[in-house]
Amino acid sequence: MPDSTVVGLHHEEEHHPELLHHFADPQQQRDASSLGMWVFLATEIMFFGGLFCAYLIYRRWYFGDFAAASKTINMGYGATNTAVLICSSLTVVLAVWAAQTARRTLLIGSLIITMLLGLTFLGIKGIEYRDKFVEHHVPGASFSFENEPVPGHPGQYANPSHAEIFFSLYFVMTGLHALHMIIGLGIFLWLLTMAWKGRFTPEYHTPVEIGGLYWHFVDIVWIYLFPLLYLIDRHP
Amino acid sequence: MYFAVFFALLVGTGLTVFAATLDLGRFNAAVALGIATIKATLVALFFMHVWQASEKLTKLVVIGALFFLLLLLGLTMSDYATRPWS
Amino acid sequence: MSMEIAIPQAVEQENYLNKEYGVWSWLLTTDHKRIALLYLISITFFFFIGGFFALLIRLELLTPAGDLVQADTYNKLFTMHGMVMVFFFLIPSIPAVLGNFLVPLMIGAKDLAFPRINLLSWYLYIIGGVMMLHCMLTGGVDTGWTFYAPFSTNFTNTKIVEAGLAIFVVGFSSILTGLNFVVTIHRMRAPGMTWSRLPLFIWAHYATSIIQLLGTPVIAVTIVMVAAERALHLGIFDPRLGGDPLLFQHLFWFYSHPAVYIMILPSMGIISEILACFSRKRIFGYTFVAFSSIAIAVFGFLVWAHHMFVAGMSVYAALVFSLLSYAVAVPSAIKVFNWTATLYKGSIHYDAPMLYAFGFLGLFTIGGLTGLFLAALGIDVHVTDTYFVVAHFHYIMVGGAVMGYLGGMHFWWPKISGRLYPEGWARLAALIVFIGFNLTFFPQFLLGYMGMPRRYYDYSHMPEFQVLNVLSTAGATVLGVGYLLPMIYFLWSMRYGKPASDNPWNAAGLEWKTASPPPTFNFEEEPVVTWEAYNYEELDAPHSEEVPVAR
Numbered sequence: 035m036p037d038s039t040v041v042g043l044h045h046e047e048e049h050h051p052e053l054l055h056h057f058a059d060p061q062q063q064r065d066a067s068s069l070g071m072w073v074f075l076a077t078e079i080m081f082f083g084g085l086f087c088a089y090l091i092y093r094r095w096y097f098g099d100f101a102a103a104s105k106t107i108n109m110g111y112g113a114t115n116t117a118v119l120i121c122s123s124l125t126v127v128l129a130v131w132a133a134q135t136a137r138r139t140l141l142i143g144s145l146i147i148t149m150l151l152g153l154t155f156l157g158i159k160g161i162e163y164r165d166k167f168v169e170h171h172v173p174g175a176s177f178s179f180e181n182e183p184v185p186g187h188p189g190q191y192a193n194p195s196h197a198e199i200f201f202s203l204y205f206v207m208t209g210l211h212a213l214h215m216i217i218g219l220g221i222f223l224w225l226l227t228m229a230w231k232g233r234f235t236p237e238y239h240t241p242v243e244i245g246g247l248y249w250h251f252v253d254i255v256w257i258y259l260f261p262l263l264y265l266i267d268r269h270p
Numbered sequence: 271m272y273f274a275v276f277f278a279l280l281v282g283t284g285l286t287v288f289a290a291t292l293d294l295g296r297f298n299a300a301v302a303l304g305i306a307t308i309k310a311t312l313v314a315l316f317f318m319h320v321w322q323a324s325e326k327l328t329k330l331v332v333i334g335a336l337f338f339l340l341l342l343l344g345l346t347m348s349d350y351a352t353r354p355w356s
Numbered sequence: 357m358s359m360e361i362a363i364p365q366a367v368e369q370e371n372y373l374n375k376e377y378g379v380w381s382w383l384l385t386t387d388h389k390r391i392a393l394l395y396l397i398s399i400t401f402f403f404f405i406g407g408f409f410a411l412l413i414r415l416e417l418l419t420p421a422g423d424l425v426q427a428d429t430y431n432k433l434f435t436m437h438g439m440v441m442v443f444f445f446l447i448p449s450i451p452a453v454l455g456n457f458l459v460p461l462m463i464g465a466k467d468l469a470f471p472r473i474n475l476l477s478w479y480l481y482i483i484g485g486v487m488m489l490h491c492m493l494t495g496g497v498d499t500g501w502t503f504y505a506p507f508s509t510n511f512t513n514t515k516i517v518e519a520g521l522a523i524f525v526v527g528f529s530s531i532l533t534g535l536n537f538v539v540t541i542h543r544m545r546a547p548g549m550t551w552s553r554l555p556l557f558i559w560a561h562y563a564t565s566i567i568q569l570l571g572t573p574v575i576a577v578t579i580v581m582v583a584a585e586r587a588l589h590l591g592i593f594d595p596r597l598g599g600d601p602l603l604f605q606h607l608f609w610f611y612s613h614p615a616v617y618i619m620i621l622p623s624m625g626i627i628s629e630i631l632a633c634f635s636r637k638r639i640f641g642y643t644f645v646a647f648s649s650i651a652i653a654v655f656g657f658l659v660w661a662h663h664m665f666v667a668g669m670s671v672y673a674a675l676v677f678s679l680l681s682y683a684v685a686v687p688s689a690i691k692v693f694n695w696t697a698t699l700y701k702g703s704i705h706y707d708a709p710m711l712y713a714f715g716f717l718g719l720f721t722i723g724g725l726t727g728l729f730l731a732a733l734g735i736d737v738h739v740t741d742t743y744f745v746v747a748h749f750h751y752i753m754v755g756g757a758v759m760g761y762l763g764g765m766h767f768w769w770p771k772i773s774g775r776l777y778p779e780g781w782a783r784l785a786a787l788i789v790f791i792g793f794n795l796t797f798f799p800q801f802l803l804g805y806m807g808m809p810r811r812y813y814d815y816s817h818m819p820e821f822q823v824l825n826v827l828s829t830a831g832a833t834v835l836g837v838g839y840l841l842p843m844i845y846f847l848w849s850m851r852y853g854k855p856a857s858d859n860p861w862n863a864a865g866l867e868w869k870t871a872s873p874p875p876t877f878n879f880e881e882e883p884v885v886t887w888e889a890y891n892y893e894e895l896d897a898p899h900s901e902e903v904p905v906a907r
Contacts, residue, residue, distance in 0.1 A: 065325075068328075069327065069328075069331070072328055072331045072332070073331060075335070076331055076332075076334065076335035079335045079336070079339055080335065080338060080339060080342070083339040083342050083343070084342070086339075086343065087342055087343050087346055090343060090347070091346065091347070091350055094347075094350065095350075109287065109290075113283060113287050116283045117280060117283060120276065120279045120280055120283065121276075123276075123279075123313060123317050124272060124273070124276045124317075126317070127272045127317050128272070131272075186293075246317075246318075247318055250313050250314070250317050250318045251318075253313060254310045254313055254314065257306050257309045257310050257313070258303075258306050258310065260283075260286075260306075261286050261290070261302035261303070261305070261306050262302070262303075262306075265286065265287065265290035265302055266290075266298075267290070267298070268287075268290040268291050269290075269291060269292070269293045270291060
């Protein structure tokens, strides 16, 4: 029995080589991919949300100890990383625009710079983690946080146990964020490969758009992580 | 226009660092979160194109997710904020 | 002149089952129908694993003394029973089997939006399942399926990290299924299939998917925190460091309460389909039932702390959660009323799916009402952590969700397999399940109210409870037989069952307008929908070709 849908499909595929066979037309495919990424980002909001919930509760309970712990992480590195990610979001936006307007060189260049900025972010993060390791601020057997003054309360010293909770959350939250960053780099490497092969056109560049959405989301998580973790109390 | 948003984001970052050095008491947290929210909103609206999104569904997904996040944070806090003994 | 050779059987049409043969055509398939069958085999396997643990629990409880297993072993038994049943059976079952199979068919699509992600979802389930099996075989977990801190993080010696990671992986399977359904339902409905023409099964799965998407990530990150705490000696939930065990409970139940709605909503969707078909009427109050599904999904996120009333939370917050827990019962009640109204003046047919639906209506109502008992703070203090709670949730999950699942499997079996199951045996099995279920779990309400605690292997200080426990164990045996029967006759029917027509029930719904079993791309031509859902008046009108099957 002839399958008329198959005949119709081949017709579509001639015009749209990127059309997957279960979609009725390219617009449906684009809309599905876009909605899929947005819905996935919604799940990521809830994923990080659990950590923010834990953080907010303990910060409220142990504000002074958290402030003391926060003061020992390097604000300069954090601020630089924030700027790095903001720059990378700009290059992502440029990449999407380049794909929309068939500017291959700009597309490839933007993708590469985005990845370089991402690597920079991870590099700075690595330096921070190493600093924390050296200072015995990594939770676990060798954790030590003695004689750290509580900001704004002269004479008071931070409770090391509560500081350990801060650092536990610090490492889990920034660690998870860094993991998302690494995955983002993987995605962008794939996008770069596709762009290099010339697979993106003004008609079809959905992967760049949805990859961009993912990257911006990772940026937004950092926009919240930075003040919450690094800037609790920076009064001189 | 992207550059305007980019510039605003960098200014916001500088602002939040500066604000952290001021003693605003309880408002330090509010200011920091406020600036962060403005930055996040700028990224979402303009970099992620939510502002010009052709469909209401996109905005619904974003708002919906934020709603449930606030539910998680808010209702959990309602326990911690009303414990008379802690 | 050509000689026509008489062929004993009609040449089988090409369908999704016979299109390709071979293991790889199954393991690398992106056809949602094949993936549904892969899930069917997997979750049935885990159902029997979970059931095996249940059997051991019930055997231990035959006598008041703890004489079958040791206390630690018993702890592992109820933990593994819970974890396997919740995460590897109940949560995936209907969405991954019937949802995967039917969602594209019911909306007139060729497949789900992301077929490869669908296959990934199954592989994640399998990976999580293998991890869980390995965990169980090498010692298991003894914390209860709720793995509360600080016991799970600091004091138990069992394999929390491995079990946690298994659940993490299978949680992503759940998230991806939900993502697929939401995008598919939004983007791939056939022309004319407006939201208000969707079968209630679709509304139910849409609501379920929202819960899967928004809730599962929270337990996922909680598992990450627990695993990190155990493996790296962090201190997030450690009271010795100032951590709060209740924070774990908040984060755990933020998912795990909505999770129970993941388990029941799809079943409610099935019931709507079955009741409409076997009373030959449209569902009364379609709009109310559709919106109630969404309401249950949203409200379900507002009530989680009712699992923590006696744990040490704020009484004022407990009052709020108690009130919200009453509110969440309202949409479920609306549905029960609407289903009952659907039956009124309907032309009732007592086929096996309908028997399961009737069972659902009664048992879900009892389960739901006892939930209201538990939502009341005063009563909860008395019955929390007793068998009353155990009976309550088994009435909903087994009396509700599993009955719905079985009813759905029977209803759509002709579509899935192209064969009819033996109706006589099916009705007998439904009856056995109903009797076995009530015999197992009704005594547990009494036991709980009289004070028998849950998770105790030894109740020799309350030997008067033995009679009810023996009844419960007897019931469990009967229930087991009831579950085995469909396994046998479904398999039997795949070879020896009568071939099914496109629409053996003369049911409404796009899935019945294509062959049984359907071709790989579901429809010969893209359907165009011009009728409302549950148009049984048209289907049963005198001029229609097909006559309702009287069996």
